[in-house]
Amino acid sequence: MTLAGGSRLTKNFARAVKRAKTAPSAAALLAWYDRNRREFPWRAQAGRRMEPYKVWLSEIMLQQTRVETVERYFVRFVARFPAVQALASARLGEVLKLWAGLGYYARARNLHACSREVVARFGGKFPSDEQALRTLPGIGVYTSAAIAAIAFDRKATPVDGNIERVISRLFAVETPLPKAKPELFAHASRLTPAARPGDFAQAMMDLGATVCTPKRPDCPRCPFVFSCEAYRQGMAESFPRRIAKAEGKLRRGAAFFVQRTDGAVLLRKRPLKGLLGGMTEVPGTEWASGFEISGSLIHAPLGVAWKKLPGRVRHIFTHFPLELTVYSATVPKGTPAPKGMRFVALNKLDSEALPTVMRKIVAHALDNQNR
DNA sequence: AACACGTGGAT
């Protein structure tokens, strides 16, 4: 962190901390947690047991996804599937619809598979220990520890991105991520108390989300300020060390927006595996680097008059940027959909498993086809 | 071990 403004008060505070550095204590963190309790739809009231189903569902949704984004998805999801049995008896398509827009769609496929295994192998009750949880689809090292600690009060130490940041600062860990993971886990595990391990984990994550933030951490409000080595060095913001990933190469492609005169739009389903697996899409070409627009009409789903729309649809995936040219065509009412595709009424698009990039294509086409 | 896998909010 920076000593904002360099005020005398702040400098004195920093000097006082240097003199008084103490060992970090879980008790201090838990006290902070109790004073700064945050309410979430999946979080029980203080002292109440959390439902394993809700803990599991929220943990899956929260993987690589911000709390503010997850909240409304979680509420909708629980309203539709109040318990693991309801989810297990649903079709995958129904689950993907509720997941559309949330990203990382393998999570939804694994969530569905996991619900069926919990019912089939564990009688509809989540197992409480990490080893057993770890055997379920979509539940990895982090999530198994999180469920064991938060739902079952087992002494387990989940380490997510927040906790990595908190710990790397607390101990000024110079090893860059992801190599530092074992070291960070060892530190976190040593700090985990036998009492309230679930609250401890949530407290660490809340601390990372609200105080020990990536940019401009609010160190004076931190219960660990007297223990933090990075702060003592005046270097909190420079942790965790990280090795930059190579950025993905631009890919291009074309999308074919077909609308019937009654308004219905032509859609199809993507293969179950891989990018946007199992989701609905607007028909299009492959996405490739070095893509040539000139030949793309060969791949069009119908032999009709195509109009190349002005502009492009741009979308950034985690591992590559995408640039799409959109072609549009209008066909008469009653035109049957080509094999493997279907026409869907425009006002029914909301209840389709359309990922964000596909919604962008539809919006771009509707904005531009009559210009 | 390294890469595939989405999206949107903050700065």
Add this chain to the structure above:
DNA sequence: TATCCAAGTGT
């Protein structure tokens, strides 16, 4: 506008 990156898992 560009960049970062968030409660990771599977292969």
